[in-house]
Amino acid sequence: MKILKLIFKNALRHKLRTTLTIVGISIAVIAYGLLRTVVTIWDSSVDAAGADRLITRQAVSFIFPLPVAYKSKIESIPGVKSVCGAVWFGGTYKDKSNFFARMAIDDNYFELYPEFMISQNEFDKYKKERNGCIVGKSIAEQYKFKIGDIIVLDGDIFPGRWEFTVSGIYKPRNKNTDATQMLFHYEYLNERIKQETAVRGDQVFWYIVKVDDPKNSAQISEQIDAMFKNSTAETKSETEKAFTQSFVAASGAIITAMNFMSYAIIGIIMLVLANTMIMAARERTREYAVFKTLGFSAYHLTSLILGESMLISCIGGGIGIGLLYPIVSGFEHVMPKGFFPFFFIEPVTVILAASSALLIGVLAAIFPIQRALHTKIVDGFRFVG
16 A cells, blocks of 8 residues: 555656646547547448449449440349449539539349338338439438438539439448448439430449359359450459458558558657656656665565556546547547548557557556666665756
């Protein structure tokens, strides 16, 4: 108990220095947690991909279209359960800063994506409305969309003024399910495109292929690509996860930089706390010599120094983790929904942040402990600092 009392008194001896150290550790833990959250959420978009879904696109790039005639041919391949065409519409809603995914899809899209949950009444309403659309819960909340509202988009890939009626709002089944999409009938898009630019009609950007067994994904992918080999529009088929990873890889430099910064922050925490402990140990050199004279063992001195370091790191880490949740929540509300479809702190991030704070507490005490234990009693009494 006396050792614990000394630890608390030593930690509070220089209140300003201790306070600034705790604040520095808290800020570093918050920065670490925020960066790790961004990285893990980015990776979660890949993990959310369905294991039983393939993406078939144009071999050169998905920006080049594929004929709608490919759909029935892909459906004829053994092991294929369902095929859905999709077109990236783009466009602008009121302002270019209002970004969220807008896609034209076949009506069986929700059969392939059961994680997008919508009531049967709303889906039936959607199928009956030629210009109907279904929006995700997140953007419905952000832009105050309600059933029956009219959404007007200014087309860029498909020029013109486009009006859509909100027929339904889908909800995400899991935290890492994207709830920021706007989906509407491909037929509505195709009819107008054929009237205005006939040559662009009857084309999709990619096909979503649902297979009966994920183990057969590679074989079915090869069959699809072989079917259209040497055609005017050759294909490249891959798992949805691999397709998503190709987008994440395009931002690989950013992710790598964030990873590096998150670990660099750990180093900053250690330097801040180590500096505080070294200064404290230097100031108490004579005191440690007195302790040794009175019979305090190496265990007692180690407990004093390590305990003080751990106390400061735990308080700073605890405050940082406590503030991380409201800060991440505020960050989520500020960021555009389309940029991060979902944003939440994973338990592993909290565990890593807490473990890092504890580890830094131990590492920061090593040098002061070595100094205190190896300084002779006579040298300690002679020390002036």
